[in-house]
Amino acid sequence: MNGRSIAIAGGGIAGLACAALMGRAGARVVVHDRMDAPAPVGSGLILQPVGLAVLDEIGVGDRLRALGAPIRRLFGRVQPSGRVVLDVRYRALGGGAGEGLAVHRGALFEALLHAARQAGVTFESACDVAGAADGRLLLRGGATTAKFDLVVDALGVRSALSHTLPLPPLPFGALWGNLDWPAGSAFDAMALEQRYEAARRMVGVLPIGSVRPGAPRQAAFFWSLRHADLAAWQEGGLEAWKADVMHLWPQTAPFLAQVTRREQLIFASYCHGTLRSPLKDGVVHIGDSWHSASPQLGQGANMALLDALALARAMERHADIATAMEAYARARLVHIRIYQLASWMFTPAYQSDSDAAAWLRDWVLAPVSKLWPAPKILAALVAGAIGSPLAAIDAIGDG
Numbered sequence: 133m134n135g136r137s138i139a140i141a142g143g144g145i146a147g148l149a150c151a152a153l154m155g156r157a158g159a160r161v162v163v164h165d166r167m168d169a170p171a172p173v174g175s176g177l178i179l180q181p182v183g184l185a186v187l188d189e190i191g192v193g194d195r196l197r198a199l200g201a202p203i204r205r206l207f208g209r210v211q212p213s214g215r216v217v218l219d220v221r222y223r224a225l226g227g228g229a230g231e232g233l234a235v236h237r238g239a240l241f242e243a244l245l246h247a248a249r250q251a252g253v254t255f256e257s258a259c260d261v262a263g264a265a266d267g268r269l270l271l272r273g274g275a276t277t278a279k280f281d282l283v284v285d286a287l288g289v290r291s292a293l294s295h296t297l298p299l300p301p302l303p304f305g306a307l308w309g310n311l312d313w314p315a316g317s318a319f320d321a322m323a324l325e326q327r328y329e330a331a332r333r334m335v336g337v338l339p340i341g342s343v344r345p346g347a348p349r350q351a352a353f354f355w356s357l358r359h360a361d362l363a364a365w366q367e368g369g370l371e372a373w374k375a376d377v378m379h380l381w382p383q384t385a386p387f388l389a390q391v392t393r394r395e396q397l398i399f400a401s402y403c404h405g406t407l408r409s410p411l412k413d414g415v416v417h418i419g420d421s422w423h424s425a426s427p428q429l430g431q432g433a434n435m436a437l438l439d440a441l442a443l444a445r446a447m448e449r450h451a452d453i454a455t456a457m458e459a460y461a462r463a464r465l466v467h468i469r470i471y472q473l474a475s476w477m478f479t480p481a482y483q484s485d486s487d488a489a490a491w492l493r494d495w496v497l498a499p500v501s502k503l504w505p506a507p508k509i510l511a512a513l514v515a516g517a518i519g520s521p522l523a524a525i526d527a528i529g530d531g
Contacts, residue, residue, distance in 0.1 A: 202232070
């Protein structure tokens with residue numbers, strides 16, 4: 133990859149991971165982002181074993197393990213019965229397969245930004261990308277960049293380079309906030325815990341460790357919310373909302389006590405869609421620019437990291453860019469199709485107005501999930517391992 137010039141549009145997780153990997157391989161990489169300075173967006177997330185493998189390749193895995201919170205279990209009850217309807221344990225994988233790692237998005241962002249800078253990546257801020265043509269990025273206002281050997285679209289689900297029309301949002305989004313972990317908390321410090329009212333309401337607590345050394349331990353707190361109800365929530369009082377949360381899960385009181393302003397919670401919306409090909413008009417797409425989904429399986433960041441590694445590996449092993457792009461697409465296609473389908477199938481069971489989907493989750497899927505070999509399959513699904521994505525990436529260039 134020595135001497136290749138790479139333009140990356142977007143300085144999020146996908147863009148920074150790709151920049152770090154390609155910069156280390158000898159490419160001349162320039163990241164273009166519309167923010168005045170690089171900054172993280174969002175709350176906490178779970179790095180699955182496949183995503184951690186990519187971060188180890190970049191050289192930041194141990195740094196994040198020192199900051200994050202190990203996750204060994206995903207657990208949920210439906211209220212008011214208290215019935216357990218979600219109980220996925222990583223140990224079901226067997227063979228010392230490990231665990232997930234929940235991290236503050238800021239911690240992941242800072243680690244990747246540091247790795248990219250160490251790899252010699254250049255950053256161009258305040259660049260609002262509107263298009264691409266002939267190896268150049270077209271910026272709003274009429275300016276264009278220099279010509280590059282490859283343009284990488286890492287702008288996310290609302291990228292101007294991928295979808296011709298904006299993808300419609302899913303009916304439900306979520307309010308997210310990072311809150312301090314309460315002293316003496318009864319919450320499991322190694323589990324993502326959730327409570328549900330049918331599929332219409334959901335509240336969750338995810339321990340995410342610290343954003344940097346010495347900072348307080350925190351949790352990502354989230355509340356499922358319809359798009360149609362967002363305006364009413366913004367106009368209503370916080371106390372009425374807290375009462376709704378407390379009714380569903382009274383033990384969240386120590387977290388709710390920390391929320392004194394609506395601005396502490398950010399509303400995230402989600403879309404579901406996949407481009408037929410990650411290659412379009414001389415641009416290669418990675419992460420949500422190629423495939424976006426709801427967060428039910430917690431795979432978004434991990435899929436982006438796998439895309440970045442696959443693209444960098446393809447560029448290293450194939451001198452011809454067109455051949456490299458085809459190898460990249462082949463290496464990722466099966467895994468992406470599996471997880472996009474799974475996300476589409478699971479979403480109505482956790483975020484929808486469907487009583488039928490909630491009943492199916494509680495009285496069919498939950499009992500079946502306890503029967504062999506379902507626990508191992510579900511653990512593999514959560515761990516991002518179905519479809520053997522790392523093996524597919526390792527095989528790039530074989531034959």
